[in-house]
Amino acid sequence: MNPTLTEAEVTLTAISYDGVIIQNDTVTNPVSLTLPGSGQIALRAEELFGSGISGQAGWVEISSSTPAVKGFFLAFDSGLSFIDGAELSKPAGRLVFPKVSNVGSPTELSLVNTASQAIQGTISLYRNDGQLFAAHEMNLPALSGFNSSIDELVPSAVGFEGYAVVETGGADSGSLIGFETYRNRSDIALIRAFPESARLRKGFLAHLASQGGYSTTLMMVNSSDQSQVLEITAAGLQVAGSARNPSSVSVLRTLAPNARLEERVDQMFNLSGEESIDGYIRFETQTDSPGVFAFLDYGTTDGIVLSAVEAQGEGYSNLIFSHVAEGAGYYTGLALLNPNNEPAIVTLDAFDSAGNRTGSTIVNLTSGERASHLLSEFLQREVQQLGGYIRLTATRPIFAFELFGSRDSLTFLASVPAQGEALKPQASGREIEASLGANVISDDGTASLLVPPKALKSNASIKVNPINLADLPQPAADQQPVMAVEATPAGTQFDIPVRLTFPLNAELDPGTRMPLLIFDPQTRGYQQTEFTAIVDNSGRTASAEVTHFTQYVGTLAVSQVFISDITPSTVLPGDTITITGGGYRNPVSVTFAAANNTSIKGTVV
Numbered sequence: 001m002n003p004t005l006t007e008a009e010v011t012l013t014a015i016s017y018d019g020v021i022i023q024n025d026t027v028t029n030p031v032s033l034t035l036p037g038s039g040q041i042a043l044r045a046e047e048l049f050g051s052g053i054s055g056q057a058g059w060v061e062i063s064s065s066t067p068a069v070k071g072f073f074l075a076f077d078s079g080l081s082f083i084d085g086a087e088l089s090k091p092a093g094r095l096v097f098p099k100v101s102n103v104g105s106p107t108e109l110s111l112v113n114t115a116s117q118a119i120q121g122t123i124s125l126y127r128n129d130g131q132l133f134a135a136h137e138m139n140l141p142a143l144s145g146f147n148s149s150i151d152e153l154v155p156s157a158v159g160f161e162g163y164a165v166v167e168t169g170g171a172d173s174g175s176l177i178g179f180e181t182y183r184n185r186s187d188i189a190l191i192r193a194f195p196e197s198a199r200l201r202k203g204f205l206a207h208l209a210s211q212g213g214y215s216t217t218l219m220m221v222n223s224s225d226q227s228q229v230l231e232i233t234a235a236g237l238q239v240a241g242s243a244r245n246p247s248s249v250s251v252l253r254t255l256a257p258n259a260r261l262e263e264r265v266d267q268m269f270n271l272s273g274e275e276s277i278d279g280y281i282r283f284e285t286q287t288d289s290p291g292v293f294a295f296l297d298y299g300t301t302d303g304i305v306l307s308a309v310e311a312q313g314e315g316y317s318n319l320i321f322s323h324v325a326e327g328a329g330y331y332t333g334l335a336l337l338n339p340n341n342e343p344a345i346v347t348l349d350a351f352d353s354a355g356n357r358t359g360s361t362i363v364n365l366t367s368g369e370r371a372s373h374l375l376s377e378f379l380q381r382e383v384q385q386l387g388g389y390i391r392l393t394a395t396r397p398i399f400a401f402e403l404f405g406s407r408d409s410l411t412f413l414a415s416v417p418a419q420g421e422a423l424k425p426q427a428s429g430r431e432i433e434a435s436l437g438a439n440v441i442s443d444d445g446t447a448s449l450l451v452p453p454k455a456l457k458s459n460a461s462i463k464v465n466p467i468n469l470a471d472l473p474q475p476a477a478d479q480q481p482v483m484a485v486e487a488t489p490a491g492t493q494f495d496i497p498v499r500l501t502f503p504l505n506a507e508l509d510p511g512t513r514m515p516l517l518i519f520d521p522q523t524r525g526y527q528q529t530e531f532t533a534i535v536d537n538s539g540r541t542a543s544a545e546v547t548h549f550t551q552y553v554g555t556l557a558v559s560q561v562f563i564s565d566i567t568p569s570t571v572l573p574g575d576t577i578t579i580t581g582g583g584y585r586n587p588v589s590v591t592f593a594a595a596n597n598t599s600i601k602g603t604v605v
Helices: 045-049 375-379
Strands: 008-016 031-035 058-064 072-076 083-087 094-101 108-113 119-127 132-140 145-149 161-167 176-183 188-192 202-210 214-221 228-239 249-255 260-264 277-285 293-300 306-310 316-321 330-337 344-351 357-365 370-374 389-406 413-416 419-421 425-427 438-441 448-451 463-466 479-488 493-503 513-520 525-535 541-548 551-557 562-567 578-582 590-594 598-602
Touching: 008 045, 072 413, 083 188, 083 306, 083 413, 094 108, 094 176, 094 214, 094 293, 188 293, 202 214, 202 293, 202 330, 202 389, 249 260, 277 370, 306 389, 330 357, 330 375, 344 375, 344 541, 357 370, 357 375, 357 525, 370 375, 389 448, 438 463, 463 493, 479 493, 479 513, 513 541, 525 551, 541 551
Parallel strands: 188 306, 306 413, 425 438
Antiparallel strands: 008 031, 008 058, 072 083, 094 161, 108 145, 108 176, 119 132, 119 161, 176 188, 202 277, 214 260, 214 293, 228 249, 228 277, 293 306, 316 389, 316 419, 330 370, 330 389, 344 357, 344 389, 389 413, 438 448, 448 493, 463 479, 479 551, 493 541, 513 525, 513 551, 525 541, 562 578, 590 598
16 A cells, blocks of 8 residues: 555565575566555455465565555465455564464464575473473575474474474574464464564553453563563453443453463453453553563354454554455454543545545544444445555544454455554654654644654744634625634645644534635635545534644634623523524524534533
């Protein structure tokens, strides 16, 4: 997926596990693709490389003309009886495969040396209690790898349950990538092998599902020589969509050195009953210890569907889910979590594979609030879309999770990882580092601008501030400005769209759409734009995606109501106010502007 506004070139090379570029008469390899600006491409291996790739085993090297390109991969069978996915991997020198078992269906490990020279390493198996079970040296030739079950790799691992560590030297550099799969009755779970950067002292998992035919299992690996105590909390708990009492449950777990935890969530938090329970999980080490690797798997208690998702340690202000499957027998679900002490305004935009926006909505999340719905429920309409992507922008970093599955037969479940950035807040007027982006806050705190990494061509000092509406003329006799914001330097162009969030001087219905106008202070005139602002659930804030800076104004039709007098001018809560005027229509509603861009509804007597 290409989030930039210009084309991106992507080259894919299929390499066998023997380290040789795959070639035959019906294979085109390597393959170059042109990703249109804001576009997405989703193709099977045969569609990319040709029919001759069928039956081959190996890995794919991907390079692109811009580091902004994002993507993920899916592993599935032709009948879609099993499917799951993970984000594209970056090489590391040490990898942890967090669930390795030879009980029932053995875990399958995939490991690749992406370097152009041979490497030597060690694969170590640790039991759940932290004891070293086996350690073997291994040699991986240049660009080679393997996909093998644990019993093929270590024949002595009969009845083994634990995890594996593969090391080639320093943890901060290296050439290893990998993932693992395991299965229940029919579906699989796929989880990437964790690099050292995935170790967390504090982490979040934005969704859990228990009871009502669903089961969630939490897995943690303490791949260190220190004992670690963790507080683990299930929070935001709901039973059949209603708040559970209590809504959160906390437990303590101690992981011995090199130990591993695998525990069902219903048993960990004593969740019971026939109705479905959902919520989220957070955890934090209670001592000055290095942290753990953690993930959840979800499934049905009948063993039909299964999927896995890793914990997140940092929320994102700008994030992308690289695929959508909604309609035609499929569904896409999203869970959004605001871990902050302040509210967050989240804008959800859906795009088709050509980069055309197919839907948009705003979700207001209070502190600690979680929202979990199907994509069609978020957009409040029927969605028929196979392909494309979802972009979320938030005024404060959030955690998010996406899954899709089969609506008709309930035979598979797949997770799509969130890929994004946490944009640090900074004051208006300060320089933004182009490679990092920022969340620019206006001087009065009422407006903000989310600038993704690489949206700017170079570092620049950016300002954003509301404009006094009293200084603006009416665009037309029947139009009145209700919001205005200026972003400077005027004329600044972005390679990736940025999001403006700004206050309204009137309370509007949530979801109201306002075309944005450009105001020219020299001519005192207006011109149309292709940008549209959407009002959030508070009715007092709106946001819009833009690609350049200027003075933006949003307008509404002028009301025929006129007010000649309000008595008294100063009141206390509960006092009666008399409003004199005309043009009222039944039913009459009265709303007063309050502090901090909020509203107070009055009772008409």
